[in-house]
Amino acid sequence: MAAGTGTFATFLIIGPVCFFLGVLFSSFPYDYNVLWSTPEDPYLYFQILEDHIKFLHASPPIISRILHIVIGTGILGFLTKLYKASESNMLFDGASLVLYMAGITVYLTNIVKGMRVVTAGVYGNVSEEVDKDAGDYINREDTLRVYAASNTILALVLVGVLVLQAGQWYALNKEEAELKQMAKEAEDKKKQGKKKQ
Template sequence: MRADPEKTLKSKNYRGSASFATFLIIGPTCFFLGILFASFPYDFPLLWSKAPLPPNYLDTLETHLRFMHQSPPLIGRLLNLMIFTGFTGFLSKLFRPHEANILFDGSSLLLYLIATGIYATNIVKGLRAASGPGGFEGSRERHEGPFSGEVELSREDSLRVLSASHTILAIVLVGILTLQAGQWYAEKAAADESEELENKEKERKRKKN
């Protein structure tokens, strides 16, 4: 049986696109997109440009990454706070979920988990490598599987992997914003449809009387 869109949107348990929980999701997502945009000038020559890398470019990028990783503990705590703020928004919207928001918010939460995994593994690991002895020079990656062993990556390849992780993370975060915008559009369409049906019903009663 199909749920009534009007009753669903007016339910006190339903937290849609106009709720404060949505702000708790969109705020951290845009915040992290801003950080990635600030890193784009460093990532562009590695991933998107065919021109030769400028002299001392790798040294400059590695110094930038080392500076970020060695920033005061307050910076890392603020980043973690923003991550948990996003999770708070998702948990609030998905508390006693309705079918009207389980698709958009459930999918957004899945993407948010993927983004958190990329940050906690690839990006944090890359920052630690930049701050380690010798930086990315001659870094080794351990691979466990059918062909286990260590793979030695060049300094440029290691930095390119980190830049690619930034790009993937940005795409995932844009996906979250797209789903939240889709939820707003679906709610607006349902409200317009409900209003149209209500106007038709009033017009029918008026003509009948």
């Protein structure tokens, strides 16, 4: 793969990852109070998070479409980098792709589902007569904690993708510097050999 193609593909990966980290960072004030703080009135923060989730879920369809386009852009970047990949690409980008797909799985299974559950208000307080699957639901506080924890897990997974991409960049630069050093030493040996003759 050409160096320019690799750089552009890396941009297609890092851009969406940073975008998602920004989205998650904007939700962090809501998640922090639900997960880690012990305020005097914890139910106030559960209500704030619940209102925030309902507001996000009720946003115009263009918001979710932009989000899904950005997810697709990241996948396109990985496919571009893994097409005719070198060994370095297979290791770093393969591991990055696994983390990225794990992040998409967390998004679909916990975050999207959590938004739907919170918006519908279908918690563990539903009776069996209303819904035959009522025993599968968890209560309101646990649902909101799972949602907040999923945001945190997703952020850690995306940071892992950035670390792997930075590691690949460092490894490629180090390899390039070593090759230049070896070429320079070989050139110096040739010059010294010519001088002796």
